[in-house]
Amino acid sequence: MNFASLDLNLLKVLDALLREGSTVRAGQRVGLSQPAVSSALGRLRHALGDPLFLREGNRLVPTDFATAIAPELAETLERMERFLSGPGFDPTTADTVFRLSGTDYFGVLLMPRLAERVSREAPGVQTILIDLVTEAYIDTIDKYGVDIALMPKVGDLPAGFHWRPFAWASFVFAARKDHPRLARAGVNPGETVPLDLFCDLSHVVMSPEGKTETLSDDVLARMGRARRTVMSMPYFAGIYLALEQSDLVALLPTKLAGHVAERHGLALYRPPIEVPPVLLAMVWKATATSNPAHRWLREVVFDELVWMNEGEPPLPRGVER
The missing domain is CATH 3.40.190.10 (Periplasmic binding protein-like II)
Structure with a gap:
């Protein structure tokens, strides 16, 4: 037998014939017509040098050779199917x-x-x-x-x-509770901070790259305004800790600010500008x-x-x- 020239699809037909004992039912199993199965059987007989099946009435009876290879053929095809399906993943047993x-x-x-x-x-x-x-x-x-x-x-x-994408991140204005300048201006939590006050307060921004300008500064620039940024940090935790212990202010992502505000004594306000939300994605x-x-x-x-x-x-x- 020349294995290099063997059509491996024929092995699926042989397995179906061994399981079904009928060219019609074997064809139904592998999605081929009865004549196509008969043709495949002829090619298999030639390639393997064995009749493979003898007809007895309406049944195909496998030869000794076909019977001998049947278990290993079935196991090999199942193993190939698992291999070609790729590795599975069971989280309960994984150590990934x-x-x-x-x-x-x-x-x-x-x-x-x-x-x-x-x-x-x-x-x-x-x-x-x-x-x-x-x-x-x-x-x-x-x-x-x-x-x-x-x-x-x-x-x-x-x-x-x-x-x-998994979320849009909008922003709120955050400062420590009872911030003196916000209190003097009569701005209560949840209210909008006046633009002049917003620009005059000392801001801290988050930037892993150490930048001092963000999208909010672009919005202000289009309005002909600028804010006073005095600090930049690569971590949000540093920002809300700085707010808790000083008169610095910041624009923080809404969900993060809501999560940490009570614990760190922060009050949240509406910014006076339309800060574009950021699309977050995996x-x-x-x-x-x-x-x-x-x-x-x-x-x-x-x-x-x-x-x-x-x-x-x-x-x-x-x-x-």
């Missing part, structure tokens, strides 16, 4: 290490929820959050083997990446999209993040093939 990247925003709002969910559903799984510099997220993904980057979706992604390498373990991770992370979009605009579609 997953790496996420993002700012401490996700350390506060995602990781505690993820800890409870993963410890319950996948006790052997390890989850690591890596700090992310937004402008170098591709380098971060490659350098640290990041499975999912959690980041603002700004502009088009390069080829080879997929993404799925980003990953397209090559991982069909991976069962990665698919499980994406669904779990999305489930624990999508609550952040409550009260925000509807989400657009991502690119997840």
